[in-house]
Amino acid sequence: MEKNQNNIQDKLIAQQEKIERKFQGIGKGKYSRIMKMAKKPNGDEYTKVLLIAGFGIVFLGFIGFVIYLLMSVYF
Known part of the structure; x- marks a missing residue:
């Protein structure tokens, strides 16, 4: 062992x-x-990056949902 x-x-x-x-x-x-x-971001920088990234994700999801709705209605 x-x-x-x-x-x-x-x-x-x-x-x-x-x-x-x-x-x-x-x-x-x-x-x-x-x-x-x-360098390590401070709290303010981290919050800004988090908000921008979150907004981008929500925005892309909204665009995808609109495309999905358009395709389900017209096709």
Whole structure:
């Protein structure tokens, strides 16, 4: 049982190291400028984005519903 548990731990550690190596250069390549400029939005910014995205979803749903009604009436 102990040998099997060590084998699993070794595999998990190897996988973790592989993931860390993959993301190690993320700040050095073509995305470095974006990562440096990115910041966490404050509450006001988050609310604005949420409202705009919500309005867009509702608007597209309304357009789809109108198309559905037109197709069900005329076809």
